[in-house]
Amino acid sequence: MRANFPVRLGPAEDALIAQLKAAGADSTAERITVAGLPTRRVESYHYTDLKTLLRAIPPVANAANEASAPALRIPGAFNLMIANGAIQNAATAPAGVIVGKADGGVLTTRDDVLVHINGALAKEALTLTLENSVDPVIQVERRIEGEAAHVADALKVFVADDASATIVETFSGSDAAHVGNHATYLSVGRNAVVTHITIDLSARAVSHFATNEYQLADGARLRTLVIHAGAGLARTHVFPRMAGAGAHADLTGLNLVADGQHADITMETLHAVPHTSSQPLFKSIVRGRAKAIVQGKLVVARDAQKTDAKFMHQGLMLSDEAEILSKPELEIYADDVVCGHGSTCGMIDEDSLFYLMSRGIPKSEAETMLVRGFIAELFDPIDDEELNEALQTIVDSWLMVGK
Amino acid sequence: MTTPVLEIRNLHARIEEREILKGVNLIIPPGEVHAIMGRNGSGKSTLSYVLAGKEDYEITEGEVLLNGENILEMEPDERAAAGLFLAFQYPIEIPGVATMTFLKAALNAQRKARGEAELSTPDFMRAVKEAGAQLNIDNDMLKRPLNVGFSGGEKKRAEIMQMALLKPSLAVLDETDSGLDIDALQVVSKGVNALRDGQRSMLVITHYQRLLNHIVPDVVHVFSDGRIVESGDKDLALKLEAQGYASYGGEAA
Ligand SMILES: Nc1ncnc2c1ncn2[C@@H]1O[C@H](COP(=O)(O)OP(=O)(O)O)[C@@H](O)[C@H]1O
Numbered sequence: 001m002r003a004n005f006p007v008r009l010g011p012a013e014d015a016l017i018a019q020l021k022a023a024g025a026d027s028t029a030e031r032i033t034v035a036g037l038p039t040r041r042v043e044s045y046h047y048t049d050l051k052t053l054l055r056a057i058p059p060v061a062n063a064a065n066e067a068s069a070p071a072l073r074i075p076g077a078f079n080l081m082i083a084n085g086a087i088q089n090a091a092t093a094p095a096g097v098i099v100g101k102a103d104g105g106v107l108t109t110r111d112d113v114l115v116h117i118n119g120a121l122a123k124e125a126l127t128l129t130l131e132n133s134v135d136p137v138i139q140v141e142r143r144i145e146g147e148a149a150h151v152a153d154a155l156k157v158f159v160a161d162d163a164s165a166t167i168v169e170t171f172s173g174s175d176a177a178h179v180g181n182h183a184t185y186l187s188v189g190r191n192a193v194v195t196h197i198t199i200d201l202s203a204r205a206v207s208h209f210a211t212n213e214y215q216l217a218d219g220a221r222l223r224t225l226v227i228h229a230g231a232g233l234a235r236t237h238v239f240p241r242m243a244g245a246g247a248h249a250d251l252t253g254l255n256l257v258a259d260g261q262h263a264d265i266t267m268e269t270l271h272a273v274p275h276t277s278s279q280p281l282f283k284s285i286v287r288g289r290a291k292a293i294v295q296g297k298l299v300v301a302r303d304a305q306k307t308d309a310k311f312m313h314q315g316l317m318l319s320d321e322a323e324i325l326s327k328p329e330l331e332i333y334a335d336d337v338v339c340g341h342g343s344t345c346g347m348i349d350e351d352s353l354f355y356l357m358s359r360g361i362p363k364s365e366a367e368t369m370l371v372r373g374f375i376a377e378l379f380d381p382i383d384d385e386e387l388n389e390a391l392q393t394i395v396d397s398w399l400m401v402g403k
Numbered sequence: 404m405t406t407p408v409l410e411i412r413n414l415h416a417r418i419e420e421r422e423i424l425k426g427v428n429l430i431i432p433p434g435e436v437h438a439i440m441g442r443n444g445s446g447k448s449t450l451s452y453v454l455a456g457k458e459d460y461e462i463t464e465g466e467v468l469l470n471g472e473n474i475l476e477m478e479p480d481e482r483a484a485a486g487l488f489l490a491f492q493y494p495i496e497i498p499g500v501a502t503m504t505f506l507k508a509a510l511n512a513q514r515k516a517r518g519e520a521e522l523s524t525p526d527f528m529r530a531v532k533e534a535g536a537q538l539n540i541d542n543d544m545l546k547r548p549l550n551v552g553f554s555g556g557e558k559k560r561a562e563i564m565q566m567a568l569l570k571p572s573l574a575v576l577d578e579t580d581s582g583l584d585i586d587a588l589q590v591v592s593k594g595v596n597a598l599r600d601g602q603r604s605m606l607v608i609t610h611y612q613r614l615l616n617h618i619v620p621d622v623v624h625v626f627s628d629g630r631i632v633e634s635g636d637k638d639l640a641l642k643l644e645a646q647g648y649a650s651y652g653g654e655a656a
């Protein structure tokens with residue numbers, strides 16, 4: 001029900017409205033003036049009440065020219081960087097990769113405040129056109145440097161028909177209380193095979209928001225992996241549109257959260273045409289008093305017959321105070337489909353732990369093995385050895401901090 | 404007198420207010436193989452878990468000495484490093500943990516705990532290959548996640564392979580024969596017998612006499628209602644097989 005009196009706006013909303021107006025985004029500013037940031041009463045933000053969680057919006061970022069080392073080293077990768085929203089010069093691109101710039105606003109409009117804000121504030125977009133298969137991993141570093149800043153940036157990728165590529169995005173920067181709002185639009189051509197990994201490695205003080213939108217053509221195969229392993233508050237949107245017959249997406253993600261952190265992966269997959277499939281598989285590992293959320297919505301359009309999709313979220317609680325929340329949703333307008341959802345949640349299995357320890361493996365090492373085992377399903381399909389190794393180090397260092 | 408490998412003195416253990424072990428006494432000298440036979444539910448697996456250090460049990464009385472050292476205060480991994488090995492009646496499947504990764508972690512953790520250097524990868528591979536060959540464990544099995552999708556027999560063979568690799572001073576085999584056909588039983592027994600070296604001791608828990616034709620024990624103990632009620636030589640097993648456990652009292656399982 002809509003209240004018929006104006007909502008009370010907080011300092012975060014005031015700052016945001018001023019920034020939007022300064023950018024000429026009057027309609028977005030107006031929306032926030034009327035409704036405020038979404039609260040738990042807005043269904044898609046029920047578990048991530050932005051009005052409560054987002055206390056301040058820092059000033060819009062000044063351009064930065066950063067040349068610091070990548071937050072995650074992937075040997076042999078081709079590196080690109082966006083620092084404080086500005087696209088940095090890159091080394092010579094591998095054959096078939098065209099690097100360019102375009103205006104910001106890469107996402108399709110939808111009723112979501114973070115999407116609106118990105119569209120209004122992202123000035124420019126890094127564009128990548130992959131004309132053929134690209135061997136080296138393409139790594140896009142997105143950084144927010146210096147004093148606390150509000151940054152909106154954008155990336156647009158086109159992968160040509162029959163091409164294959166692995167794209168990794170990392171989010172990091174200085175320790176200040178930044179708010180990052182990142183957008184990626186990825187179009188996967190006919191029969192193209194793409195792996196897209198986004199990893200939040202920002203500082204604890206950061207609020208990290210990202211929206212990953214995908215468009216899949218006939219026979220396209222996409223694997224995505226979202227990893228939340230940094231910001232105090234993180235929310236990543238995964239919005240694939242299965243738009244070509246035979247398209248398949250493995251949509252995966254991992255929330256790694258500890259004391260005081262809040263991480264949310266919100267997926268909404270649209271199966272728009274017949275004969276497409278998706279396999280959403282998300283995992284959350286929570287330690288201390290912290291919260292991990294995965295929302296997964298499968299939308300099947302009216303004639304999208306033979307859609308095959310199953311959403312799964314598995315949680316591993318490493319403490320009693322941990323909270324792991326799942327919200328699966330099915331919105332199905334076709335009748336000949338196989339769709340489902342499931343979720344499980346548990347602690348480390350005591351019998352498994354005892355078995356490993358009975359062979360001489362000390363408790364903390366045995367726990368690490370079991371946690372790695374829990375995640376294996378997400379990492380095993382990542383064939384690039386150096387990349388796989390790099391992903392393991394993220395988990396290992398997260399576990400190490402907790403010991 | 405040489406120090407026994409295992410000495411259990413008046414061991415009492417309970418789970419959830421229920422006493423399961425009611426005063427177990429047992430001495431196993433170096434190199435001897437002792438069998439424990441008893442009906443289902445008499446507490447045999449409980450004894451094996453208590454020895455290995457499973458948390459669920461409360462020890463209310465008694466002592467367990469491994470090579471003269473009291474182990475009841477030790478964590479399971481410390482007991483393993485001290486020379487104890489339990490072949491589980493029901494080995495646990497652990498998805499996501501590769502068998503080779505597990506074996507290497509176990510072997511090196513024990514070596515580290517004993518102050519020995521870690522094995523190099525080639526030395527480790529050689530050791531695994533050697534242990535595996537005896538028990539018909541091929542590369543294919545080693546590539547799978549730990550015990551996942553192994554048949555009952557494969558699991559038991561994998562347990563004995565782990566034992567061959569870890570070279571404990573005391574091996575407790577809990578119903579290693581259950582679920583094995585005669586061929587598998589022979590492979591497993593051969594693997595076990597190959598590890599009898601005059602020093603290593605074994606406690607072979609079984610329900611059936613059959614296993615003891617293959618792994619011939621020095622002493623047979625009859626276990627009933629949480630304690631050892633009779634001990635004798637290997638012929639005691641034959642007597643049990645013929646007469647059943649009825650004469651030892653306790654509830655039928
Ligand atoms: N976790 C448990 N909780 C309660 N009772 C148990 C538990 N485990 C075993 N018991 C009981 O302890 C007794 C001994 O079991 P067990 O040691 O497995 O016997 P055995 O191996 O000789 O068949 C049985 O009556 C069994 O029901």
Ligand SMILES: [Mg+2]
Nearest residue numbers: 447448492578
């Ligand atoms: Mg038993």
